[in-house]
Amino acid sequence: MLKIESAVKTFFKGTPQEHTALRGLSLHLKPGEFVTVVGSNGAGKSTLFNAICGSFYLDAGAVMLDGKDITYQPDFRRAKMIGRVFQDPMMGTAPHLTIEENLALAYSRKHKLPLAPAITAKETDFFREHLAAMGMGLEDRMKTKVGLLSGGQRQVVTLLMCTLSTPKLLLLDEHTAALDPQTSEKIMEITNRIVAENHLTTMMITHNLNAALRTGTRTIMMDSGQIILDIGEEERRGMTLDDLLRMYSQKAGGEFDNDRMLLNKDNP
Ligand SMILES: Nc1ncnc2c1ncn2[C@@H]1O[C@H](COP(=O)(O)OP(=O)(O)OP(=O)(O)O)[C@@H](O)[C@H]1O
Numbered sequence: 001m002l003k004i005e006s007a008v009k010t011f012f013k014g015t016p017q018e019h020t021a022l023r024g025l026s027l028h029l030k031p032g033e034f035v036t037v038v039g040s041n042g043a044g045k046s047t048l049f050n051a052i053c054g055s056f057y058l059d060a061g062a063v064m065l066d067g068k069d070i071t072y073q074p075d076f077r078r079a080k081m082i083g084r085v086f087q088d089p090m091m092g093t094a095p096h097l098t099i100e101e102n103l104a105l106a107y108s109r110k111h112k113l114p115l116a117p118a119i120t121a122k123e124t125d126f127f128r129e130h131l132a133a134m135g136m137g138l139e140d141r142m143k144t145k146v147g148l149l150s151g152g153q154r155q156v157v158t159l160l161m162c163t164l165s166t167p168k169l170l171l172l173d174e175h176t177a178a179l180d181p182q183t184s185e186k187i188m189e190i191t192n193r194i195v196a197e198n199h200l201t202t203m204m205i206t207h208n209l210n211a212a213l214r215t216g217t218r219t220i221m222m223d224s225g226q227i228i229l230d231i232g233e234e235e236r237r238g239m240t241l242d243d244l245l246r247m248y249s250q251k252a253g254g255e256f257d258n259d260r261m262l263l264n265k266d267n268p
């Protein structure tokens with residue numbers, strides 16, 4: 001499904017700030033795999049997502065999605081196939097548009113001509129049904145401007161915008177990090193349901209190591225632009241957070257260094 005081959009990305013090449021954020025990273029994902037991604041601050045996790053989405057082109061290596069080489073495909077083309085949710089609830093939606101308009105915009109990008117007529121009654125029903133399934137009462141607020149919603153509610157709208165037309169790949173970059181623990185738990189529940197129902201191939205960066213081990217089918221740990229641990233379903237079963245941290249220090253030769261992850265060490 002997703003194949004990344006020996007990806008290399010160096011920022012500020014040839015200057016004193018030169019920094020190689022991806023160092024020959026390779027990763028293969030099978031269809032329907034749900035991979036959680038953890039790693040120290042600056043390990044290159046978000047950069048990996050940026051490389052997959054085409055925010056920049058790689059200096060070397062290749063990205064293939066669903067059998068197609070997209071290494072040099074521009075980001076707006078890839079956006080039709082890849083859904084992405086960011087940490088910041090402000091990022092995925094247009095605040096001055098209503099919930100319904102946001103959903104319609106995302107949906108029409110894939111299903112309609114650019115100048116298609118306004119939202120049809122059939123679409124309204126379709127959106128309402130999906131919103132109701134989220135269990136947050138948003139189906140009764142479809143005419144509310146998204147800027148008035150809470151962070152958690154906005155993340156739900158963003159998640160729906162990304163998944164109403166099934167993407168080939170869903171990328172979640174700490175999408176619950178800005179939410180309170182209870183809302184975060186709820187959004188994870190919704191995420192798991194959407195991923196399972198649509199059999200989505202998914203990657204989720206999380207600062208919650210416990211959640212990383214519990215969620216999805218596989219966990220990868222990044223350090224200095226490389227994948228240093230790749231833990232499959234079998235091996236992951238029964239693994240504790242301390243096991244994971246121990247494996248990290250053996251591989252990386254140092255203590256795990258991610259302020260948010262360690263702060264969240266005791267969260268369930
Ligand atoms: N567009 C950019 N220009 C210059 N440097 C960048 C750029 N994007 C990322 N970097 C650098 O690449 C490294 C990896 O950054 P990245 O954001 O991928 O880390 P991360 O693993 O997501 O960390 P965090 O857990 O803090 O979010 C960092 O040193 C960062 O400063």
Ligand SMILES: [Mg+2]
Pocket residue numbers: 045046047
């Ligand atoms: Mg990041």
